[in-house]
Structure formats: structure tokens, C-alpha cells
Amino acid sequence: xxxxxxxxxxxxxxxxxxxxxxxxxxxxxxxxxxxxxxxxxxxxxxxxxxxxxxxxxxxxxxxxxxxxxxxxxxxxxxxxxxxxxxxxxxxxxxxxxxxxxxxxxxxxxxxxxxxxxxxxxxxxxxxxxxxxxxxxxxxxxxxxxxxxxxxxxxxxxxxxxxxxxxxxxxxxxxxxxxxxxxxxxxxxxxxxxxxxxxxxxxxxxxxxxxxxxxxxxxxxxxxxxxxxxxxxxxxxxxxxxxxxxxxxxxxxxxxxxxxxxxxxxxxxxxxxxxxxxxxxxxx
Amino acid sequence: xxxxxxxxxxxxxxxxxxxxxxxxxxxxxxxxxxxxxxxxxxxxxxxxxxxxxxxxxxxxxxxxxxxxxxxxxxxxxxxxxxxxxxxxxxxxxxxxxxxxxxxxxxxxxxxxxxxxxxxxxxx
Numbered sequence: 001x002x003x004x005x006x007x008x009x010x011x012x013x014x015x016x017x018x019x020x021x022x023x024x025x026x027x028x029x030x031x032x033x034x035x036x037x038x039x040x041x042x043x044x045x046x047x048x049x050x051x052x053x054x055x056x057x058x059x060x061x062x063x064x065x066x067x068x069x070x071x072x073x074x075x076x077x078x079x080x081x082x083x084x085x086x087x088x089x090x091x092x093x094x095x096x097x098x099x100x101x102x103x104x105x106x107x108x109x110x111x112x113x114x115x116x117x118x119x120x121x122x123x124x125x126x127x128x129x130x131x132x133x134x135x136x137x138x139x140x141x142x143x144x145x146x147x148x149x150x151x152x153x154x155x156x157x158x159x160x161x162x163x164x165x166x167x168x169x170x171x172x173x174x175x176x177x178x179x180x181x182x183x184x185x186x187x188x189x190x191x192x193x194x195x196x197x198x199x200x201x202x203x204x205x206x207x208x209x210x211x212x213x214x215x216x217x218x219x220x221x222x223x224x225x226x227x228x229x230x231x232x233x234x235x236x237x238x239x240x241x242x243x244x245x246x247x248x249x250x251x252x253x254x255x256x257x258x259x260x261x262x263x264x265x266x267x268x269x270x271x272x273x274x275x276x277x278x279x280x281x282x283x
Numbered sequence: 284x285x286x287x288x289x290x291x292x293x294x295x296x297x298x299x300x301x302x303x304x305x306x307x308x309x310x311x312x313x314x315x316x317x318x319x320x321x322x323x324x325x326x327x328x329x330x331x332x333x334x335x336x337x338x339x340x341x342x343x344x345x346x347x348x349x350x351x352x353x354x355x356x357x358x359x360x361x362x363x364x365x366x367x368x369x370x371x372x373x374x375x376x377x378x379x380x381x382x383x384x385x386x387x388x389x390x391x392x393x394x395x396x397x398x399x400x401x402x403x404x405x406x
Binding site: 210211214215217218221222225226228229230231232233234235236237238239240241244249268269272 | 327331337338339340342343346351353354357360361362363388
């Protein structure tokens with residue numbers, strides 16, 4: 001949410017009470033340029049770097065060593081080795097993560113996973129009630145898109161960190177029902193939040209957190225409508241109009257989660273088949 | 284009996300596995316006709332038909348857009364399958380077919396698509 005007009009054209013205030021606030025701000029930039037959201041309280045708390053509507057990194061005071069720890073666990077190297085690698089990168093002004101990938105010490109997908117984890121953990125540290133940030137436009141950072149994160153992915157990862165017990169179950173269900181070129185997301189509606197929030201994302205992420213939120217609202221609304229006339233709904237599926245890319249959209253309840261997916265016309269049948277198999281397995 | 288109801292009754296007679304059919308005008312917010320077979324309560328069918336505009340829609344692509352009308356929808360619950368199809372060239376009209384849960388969903392949708400096509404062509 002954007003606050004009152006900025007006192008200067010290059011810096012404006014942004015409310016950052018939740019990761020969703022940050023994602024919404026990034027989505028509203030509509031891909032324009034790059035910059036830094038600097039979060040301050042009594043002292044500097046940290047920053048989020050944004051480029052081309054993607055979050056490149058977030059850094060929070062007190063979490064500096066966390067990235068190194070995550071890299072060590074994925075690289076399988078001890079502390080002393082990591083210190084040596086870090087010193088080399090510092091001396092030669094090389095980005096540590098990409099240096100580790102280039103040397104074959106960490107796989108690219110592991111680096112991406114580590115950077116995402118660290119970014120989202122930092123974001124969760126930075127946001128909170130009453131928190132505000134300043135948006136400072138910056139030159140492009142030259143970050144590779146493969147090591148940066150769309151807001152849909154960030155929002156889902158943040159939800160997953162807050163509700164870790166739901167993630168495995170949600171991903172198993174989505175992987176069992178949908179192909180890897182279809183996207184699906186699992187949402188949970190907790191008592192303290194009016195709108196459902198994502199806890200897991202499967203397949204190619206939609207273009208923004210805003211898309212995820214719109215789909216969640218649609219799903220909840222459709223499932224509620226059905227509950228009003230048809231009892232507990234199993235699934236709601238619609239054929240999408242031409243020109244939307246995917247052909248079908250489905251929504252259903254699964255173990256307390258609302259799952260939404262965009263996929264081919266058979267995706268609803270696959271969900272129903274899987275549900276039938278589970279019932280037969282229990283029976 | 285109106286022409287629409289006659290057409291719906293004829294469609295229902297052709298599909299022994301279908302329990303009810305209804306037609307809804309989404310713009311007017313009116314159920315134009317309901318035909319049921321056996322003990323299916325007409326009020327329940329009518330309520331499901333009234334939900335057609337909400338169910339035959341997808342979330343908008345742009346943030347400020349309205350929901351997008353969709354050509355068809357399917358809803359399953361423990362007991363029933365509801366299939367919805369918009370009438371071609373008259374997208375405000377949505378027909379709904381209701382069948383028991385163990386029905387062949389593909390056949391139900393195909394039948395409903397044919398019915399929607401016939402209603403679009405008129406008498």
C-alpha cells in the first residue's frame with residue numbers, strides 16, 4: 001500500500017506490515033526500473049532490492065550469517081572452507097553464490113533455493129505492524145532473472161515458512177494431480193486473516209502475487225456458492241475463455257486447504273480420479 | 284409450456300441419466316425454466332441455476348476488471364454433479380444439467396453442450 005505522496009520525487013513511503021504489502025508494492029511498479037525498499041525503525045532494519053518487478057534479494061539486520069549457513073548446508077562444506085571461499089570472493093569482488101555454482105560446489109537450483117529461503121526469511125524479519133519503508137530508485141543491479149523471484153513465488157514461500165506443516169501435504173497433492181507445465185497453489189484461511197493466503201506453489205509461478213490473490217478469492221467465492229446450494233463441494237471447474245493460455249481452472253478443498261490450479265481441460269478429471277482412488281483406498 | 288420449456292423437456296427425455304435441467308438469464312437474474320425428473324426438488328435445482336453467473340466465471344486478468352464469463356463449468360459434490368454451459372451467441376443465458384454423482388461427467392457435459400447449442404439456434 002502506498003502512503004502519502006513522497007516529499008521528493010525519488011523517494012516515497014511504503015507501508016510494509018506484511019510480505020503481501022511488499023509484493024503488492026512490487027506488482028504496482030508494473031515492472032518499471034529498479035530500486036531499493038529501505039526499512040527503518042529506531043535503527044536501519046534492512047532492505048529489499050527490486051528489479052523488473054522481481055525481488056532480487058532482501059537483507060535484514062541480524063541475518064547476515066544465515067545465508068552462509070544455508071549455503072554451507074547445501075554445499076556440504078565446513079565452516080573453515082566456507083570462510084576461505086568467502087574471503088576469495090571478497091578479495092576478488094565476486095558474488096559468492098554464483099562463484100560456488102561456477103566452481104561446481106553448489107548446484108544452480110540449490111543456490112536458487114538458498115537465495116529464495118534467505119530472501120523470504122529476511123522479508124519476514126523486516127515486515128511487521130507499523131513498519132514503513134522508503135522506496136529509493138536505483139540503477140539496474142544486473143541480476144540474472146534465474147536467481148531473482150517473482151512476487152507469487154515470494155508470497156507462497158513466506159506462507160509456507162509460516163505454516164510449514166501444510167507445505168508437504170499440499171505439494172504432494174498438487175504433484176499428484178497436475179502436470180509440471182500447469183500451475184497450482186494451495187491456500188489456507190486462518191482465523192486472523194480475512195483472505196486466504198498461499199502456503200505452497202507448484203509448477204510455473206503465475207506472473208504476480210496479485211494473480212494468486214485474485215484466484216484465491218475466486219476459488220473461495222465459488223466454493224462458498226456451491227456450499228450454499230449443493231452441500232460440501234468436491235470441485236468447481238470452469239472452462240476458460242479463449243486467449244487465457246490455460247484451458248481450465250479448478251478449485252477444491254483438500255485437507256483444510258483450498259487448492260486452485262490452471263491447466264489442461266482434463267485437470268478436473270485427474271483431481272476427481274485421485275480423490276476416488278483415495279476413497280477406495282480407505283474403504 | 285413455453286418453447287424453451289418444451290425444448291428443455293425434450294432434452295431431458297433424451298438423457299435418462301440426467302435428473303434436471305434449468306435455464307438462467309444471468310443479466311435479468313431470472314430462472315427461465317426448470318424441468319426435473321422424479322423426486323428432485325425443483326427449488327434446489329432453481330437455487331443451483333441462480334448461481335450460474337457466479338460459477339461460469341473466472342478471475343479477471345487485470346486487477347480492476349470484472350470476472351470473465353466462461354463457456355462452461357462443472358461442480359461436483361458428494362451427491363450431485365452440476366454442469367453449466369453458456370448458450371452460444373446468447374452468453375447471458377446459461378443452461379444447467381443436474382445428475383447423480385456417479386454419472387459419466389464427460390457425457391453429461393457433452394449432452395449439455397448440445398442442448399446449449401440447440402437453444403442458441405432457437406426453435
